[in-house]
Amino acid sequence: MTTPHTIQAEYDLIFAGGGTAACVTAGRLATAFPALSILVLECGPTTKDKKEHIQAGQWITHLAPTTKTIQFHIGKPSEHVAGRPFVVPSGRCVGGGSSINFMVYNRPAASDFDAWEADFGNAETYEIDPKKSTHGSDGPLKVSFGSEVTQLGKELKETGAKFEKNRPESDECNAFDVESINKFFIMPKWISKDGRRSDIPHNYIYNNSSKKLFVFDGTLVNRVIVEDGVAVGIEYQFDNRVHESAPQDIRVVKARKLVVVGAGALGSPLLLERSGLGRKDVLEKAGIAVVAEIPGVGENYQDHAFLYTPYIVDPELKTMNSLLRSDPATWGQTFREWEESGTGQLGANYIDGAIKMRPHPEELPELGPDFLELWNSTLANHPDKPLIWASAVAGTLGDPSSLPNLNFIFSMSLLGYPASRGRLHISSSDPLAAPDFEPGFLSNPADVAALRWAYKKGRELYRRLPSFRGVFFPGHPKFPAGSAAAVEETAPVPLDAPKIMWSAEDDKAIDVFLRQVVTTSGHSAGTCAMKPFDKGGVVDSKLNVYGVKKLKIVDLSILPSNVNSNTYSAAIAVGEKAAVIIAEELGGSV
Numbered sequence: 351m352t353t354p355h356t357i358q359a360e361y362d363l364i365f366a367g368g369g370t371a372a373c374v375t376a377g378r379l380a381t382a383f384p385a386l387s388i389l390v391l392e393c394g395p396t397t398k399d400k401k402e403h404i405q406a407g408q409w410i411t412h413l414a415p416t417t418k419t420i421q422f423h424i425g426k427p428s429e430h431v432a433g434r435p436f437v438v439p440s441g442r443c444v445g446g447g448s449s450i451n452f453m454v455y456n457r458p459a460a461s462d463f464d465a466w467e468a469d470f471g472n473a474e475t476y477e478i479d480p481k482k483s484t485h486g487s488d489g490p491l492k493v494s495f496g497s498e499v500t501q502l503g504k505e506l507k508e509t510g511a512k513f514e515k516n517r518p519e520s521d522e523c524n525a526f527d528v529e530s531i532n533k534f535f536i537m538p539k540w541i542s543k544d545g546r547r548s549d550i551p552h553n554y555i556y557n558n559s560s561k562k563l564f565v566f567d568g569t570l571v572n573r574v575i576v577e578d579g580v581a582v583g584i585e586y587q588f589d590n591r592v593h594e595s596a597p598q599d600i601r602v603v604k605a606r607k608l609v610v611v612g613a614g615a616l617g618s619p620l621l622l623e624r625s626g627l628g629r630k631d632v633l634e635k636a637g638i639a640v641v642a643e644i645p646g647v648g649e650n651y652q653d654h655a656f657l658y659t660p661y662i663v664d665p666e667l668k669t670m671n672s673l674l675r676s677d678p679a680t681w682g683q684t685f686r687e688w689e690e691s692g693t694g695q696l697g698a699n700y701i702d703g704a705i706k707m708r709p710h711p712e713e714l715p716e717l718g719p720d721f722l723e724l725w726n727s728t729l730a731n732h733p734d735k736p737l738i739w740a741s742a743v744a745g746t747l748g749d750p751s752s753l754p755n756l757n758f759i760f761s762m763s764l765l766g767y768p769a770s771r772g773r774l775h776i777s778s779s780d781p782l783a784a785p786d787f788e789p790g791f792l793s794n795p796a797d798v799a800a801l802r803w804a805y806k807k808g809r810e811l812y813r814r815l816p817s818f819r820g821v822f823f824p825g826h827p828k829f830p831a832g833s834a835a836a837v838e839e840t841a842p843v844p845l846d847a848p849k850i851m852w853s854a855e856d857d858k859a860i861d862v863f864l865r866q867v868v869t870t871s872g873h874s875a876g877t878c879a880m881k882p883f884d885k886g887g888v889v890d891s892k893l894n895v896y897g898v899k900k901l902k903i904v905d906l907s908i909l910p911s912n913v914n915s916n917t918y919s920a921a922i923a924v925g926e927k928a929a930v931i932i933a934e935e936l937g938g939s940v
């Protein structure tokens with residue numbers, strides 16, 4: 351049997367999990383402290399120089415059922431989602447989510463970060479306008495519109511602003527402020543102008559000049575070893591899902607200075623629990639000795655509930671579907687175009703027109719009584735917070751061959767601050783055992799009310815887009831016979847056409863539908879929250895795990911409260927801030 355990597359007995363720093371935030375921190379520290387030996391152990395495969403992680407347009411391929419770069423976490427069936435076993439994906443490769451995500455560039459509201467009482471470093475180069483004071487100009491990650499902006503994106507922006515008269519167009523909706531709300535815009539992407547994914551490994555790790563930074567793939571961390579209240583190392587085994595014939599014995603590697611857990615919101619709480627750090631009842635049930643009782647571990651699970659609904663568009667409108675359905679020759683041509691000039695479909699993500707939507711005061715009654723508590727607790731006093739982030743993908747999220755041969759687009763609505771919460775715990779000490787996962791989606795009726803509103807707003811807008819050719823009803827609520835919402839339309843209605851009059855039965859049909867179809871955004875967070883211990887916290891403001899010395903967590907599990915944006919930006923911010931904290935503790939700076 352071959353050993354895939356030669357791992358020494360001891361390093362200065364060990365990162366358990368090589369995802370987005372962890373790789374940012376490891377890369378920054380390796381550059382600032384070249385004499386420091388840093389080990390990063392990632393259970394998934396390497397992404398180095400692999401086209402599927404570099405060509406922006408290949409994002410859709412990672413979602414294939416046969417994927418080796420995404421892990422699907424299966425939740426318990428729940429009545430709140432019509433008895434479905436809710437499935438949540440996360441990146442499972444070097445760079446984690448950064449290497450497989452949709453690359454939507456979306457930054458949270460300032461008040462989201464204020465709630466954490468934290469500030470963050472700068473990782474980006476905003477190629478759209480490098481002089482803009484609200485964006486970075488010399489960070490390693492490039493932000494642009496990619497190689498092309500779709501006609502659908504332009505239609506959504508223009509038609510949206512004409513139809514929703516109090517929601518105009520804007521060029522900038524990522525400035526952290528009130529001005530970024532209720533404007534239609536073209537969403538930037540974590541894609542460079544030459545069509546490359548701005549992932550973390552190719553920009554912080556693989557290009558790092560440190561000779562003492564070691565990033566090993568296919569290596570599963572079983573647990574952190576804690577001796578006398580101090581984290582001294584970890585136990586690991588090679589992962590046969592990546593290195594098929596690797597030996598399976600459990601090995602140990604020691605950390606001289608620090609162990610950093612960076613296994614993501616769906617991995618870090620499990621790793622802590624396998625190490626004896628967590629809720630007493632959970633550890634005892636799994637037969638694990640309690641090292642430190644930390645009741646918050648694995649609680650407070652959050653994501654952004656995600657609704658996507660299909661519409662039929664003009665066959666001439668350019669969408670991803672034509673390439674997804676096309677022959678190898680067309681694929682070959684598209685690859686060549688990207689190789690030669692970084693242009694064409696492989697340099698873009700086809701998610702363009704967008705809005706961060708917040709109800710105007712006169713719209714609040716449309717959301718109904720179930721929503722009021724969420725509004726009052728989270729949004730009312732923070733005008734920079736949107737309720738819903740909405741966009742459209744010019745194409746089908748998945749394999750279009752399962753759909754009729756029509757040209758489809760999908761509207762996308764993400765709920766920014768869900769009131770629902772879930773939990774995630776180990777079921778056994780075996781790192782490969784399925785966890786005990788209750789994602790909790792739609793368990794609070796406020797979330798259903800918010801998404802019902804989003805559905806209705808979307809229906810009205812999409813039926814006015816110039817390219818609209820109909821609602822694809824199998825992917826929409828089953829409205830009662832005679833409902834205005836059930837009427838077939840095959841062409842766009844005028845901007846000033848009467849709006850659909852929604853009945854109480856229509857609302858019921860939408861609610862049933864939401865429970866059947868609402869899914870995850872892949873934005874898992876909050877399972878090892880940075881909060882005071884007595885409020886369910888797992889780490890303090892320096893990211894130290896309570897009750898253990900020399901152990902930190904660096905990933906989105908530390909989010910104390912949600913952010914209303916796609917979460918890559920928040921993960922980068924956590925990674926950058928962690929690098930600052932650790933550098934200071936090492937007596938230097940990054």
Ligand SMILES: Cc1cc2nc3c(=O)[nH]c(=O)nc-3n(C[C@H](O)[C@H](O)[C@H](O)COP(=O)(O)OP(=O)(O)OC[C@H]3O[C@@H](n4cnc5c(N)ncnc54)[C@H](O)[C@@H]3O)c2cc1C
Nearest residue numbers: 367369370371446447452453454571614617872906916918
């Ligand atoms: C399908 C999808 C699409 C997305 N699209 C977007 C988007 O368009 N825009 C956006 O802003 N955000 C997007 N996101 C979200 C964003 O990418 C993630 O929130 C972010 O990357 C998470 O970073 P993290 O550091 O918390 O964890 P991750 O990046 O998930 O890293 C955790 C890593 O730890 C590894 N790991 C876990 N357990 C172990 C173990 N025991 N031993 C060793 N390694 C382990 C995992 O394999 C993984 O690589 C998307 C996410 C998904 C899943």
